[in-house]
Amino acid sequence: MTQQLRFIQVGTGGFGGYWCSKVLPAIVHELGAARLVAAVDINPQAHQNIISNVGIDPSRCYTDLRQALEENPCDFVVIVLPAHLHEYAVDLALEFECDILMEKPVSDSMESSCRVYRKVKRAGRKLAVTYSHRFDQDKQTLQQYVQSGLYGRLHYLIGRFTSNNRSAVNDPREYAHHHYLISSAVHQFDIIRSITGSNAKTVYTQSWNPQWAPFKEHSTALVQMEMENGVRVFFEGSKSNATQLNGWSNDYFRAECEFGTLELDRRKLVARSDLGFPHPRTAELPLLEQKHWTHTWLMKMFIDWVNGGEAPPNHLEDNMQCTALQYAAIESGLTGKLVDVQQFLQQHLGRVQQV
Numbered sequence: 001m002t003q004q005l006r007f008i009q010v011g012t013g014g015f016g017g018y019w020c021s022k023v024l025p026a027i028v029h030e031l032g033a034a035r036l037v038a039a040v041d042i043n044p045q046a047h048q049n050i051i052s053n054v055g056i057d058p059s060r061c062y063t064d065l066r067q068a069l070e071e072n073p074c075d076f077v078v079i080v081l082p083a084h085l086h087e088y089a090v091d092l093a094l095e096f097e098c099d100i101l102m103e104k105p106v107s108d109s110m111e112s113s114c115r116v117y118r119k120v121k122r123a124g125r126k127l128a129v130t131y132s133h134r135f136d137q138d139k140q141t142l143q144q145y146v147q148s149g150l151y152g153r154l155h156y157l158i159g160r161f162t163s164n165n166r167s168a169v170n171d172p173r174e175y176a177h178h179h180y181l182i183s184s185a186v187h188q189f190d191i192i193r194s195i196t197g198s199n200a201k202t203v204y205t206q207s208w209n210p211q212w213a214p215f216k217e218h219s220t221a222l223v224q225m226e227m228e229n230g231v232r233v234f235f236e237g238s239k240s241n242a243t244q245l246n247g248w249s250n251d252y253f254r255a256e257c258e259f260g261t262l263e264l265d266r267r268k269l270v271a272r273s274d275l276g277f278p279h280p281r282t283a284e285l286p287l288l289e290q291k292h293w294t295h296t297w298l299m300k301m302f303i304d305w306v307n308g309g310e311a312p313p314n315h316l317e318d319n320m321q322c323t324a325l326q327y328a329a330i331e332s333g334l335t336g337k338l339v340d341v342q343q344f345l346q347q348h349l350g351r352v353q354q355v
């Protein structure tokens with residue numbers, strides 16, 4: 001029988017509010033997978049989210065992470081802070097010998113992400129990142145069909161995430177100043193890696209801001225990738241469009257396979273083929289079924305790992321590939337040059353040997 005691990009939730013407002021209302025009740029109460037011992041948010045009003053949804057005593061809610069760690073021994077922390085604070089929270093968690101489950105991205109720069117990687121490795125601790133959209137029902141189903149071989153070899157993949165986020169710029173929580181590829185597309189890069197079953201070899205990006213977009217950084221990108229297994233990928237992403245064609249949880253991915261085209265659009269997966277028996281001309285494919293997807297599933301896998309089970313697919317090592325692809329895509333968009341993703345990763349890791 002596995003031990004009930006103790007954890008601290010760091011960040012209970014903003015997206016932490018979602019964790020408090022949807023993820024933690026399932027983990028703590030429904031699955032009984034771990035025990036919440038404290039919560040931290042610099043904004044005391046945000047404590048109410050965890051008090052009312054998970055039922056923690058208000059005396060266990062802190063505004064300072066160090067104090068919470070000093071007063072509440074725990075096995076792991078869940079970090080749901082803005083990206084520029086991830087490294088700070090990781091440092092403290094490692095100081096108190098905790099494992100870490102953290103919201104995406106690893107950090108807000110390639111340099112900081114590499115430092116996080118080195119520090120976690122040196123400390124010999126476990127860290128997983130919640131790139132949640134890859135672990136959603138529709139994307140997992142497409143991945144399984146592509147990798148089943150039923151439709152032959154994967155030829156190339158097309159992806160799209162397009163939305164109208166222009167109205168969000170007055171809301172500072174909407175990352176109005178962040179580059180689109182940092183704030184949003186990192187999820188889609190992770191999905192691309194999982195559907196193709198490969199890390200990226202090269203990336204070439206054209207990114208820009210249309211005249212009407214109120215964003216401070218590039219809000220639109222057309223990205224071309226070659227994966228290490230030879231599969232080609234084209235991805236379209238924008239937060240500046242007039243409509244939300246394929247927004248959050250409603251992505252578009254089209255996998256062109258040897259014997260069929262698999263098209264996922266707004267959570268509907270359709271297979272098409274003109275090649276005849278045994279492939280129907282058009283067939284809607286059923287989505288996989290399981291009780292929990294995205295964050296709850298990821299947190300459960302993380303807890304099993306800390307309890308001595310297998311590492312989940314979103315462990316830090318895997319995430320560094322995603323991080324490298326993300327920052328290499330940004331660099332390509334800024335320089336206009338094709339970037340070798342593996343070289344980019346090794347160069348940056350090499351620069352932070354000593355931490």
Ligand SMILES: NC(=O)c1ccc[n+]([C@@H]2O[C@H](COP(=O)([O-])OP(=O)(O)OC[C@H]3O[C@@H](n4cnc5c(N)ncnc54)[C@H](O)[C@@H]3O)[C@@H](O)[C@H]2O)c1
Nearest residue numbers: 011013014015016041042043046080081082083103104132
């Ligand atoms: N997986 C997803 O689908 C998804 C969606 C949205 C956000 N996110 C991620 O969630 C994380 C949080 O994003 P957000 O929009 O909620 O950020 P946010 O700026 O709203 O901050 C979240 C909370 O952190 C608190 N906070 C800030 N500084 C703190 C500190 N020093 N100590 C303790 N608490 C502090 C804030 O008061 C707030 O309640 C980011 O990493 C973001 O990328 C993931």
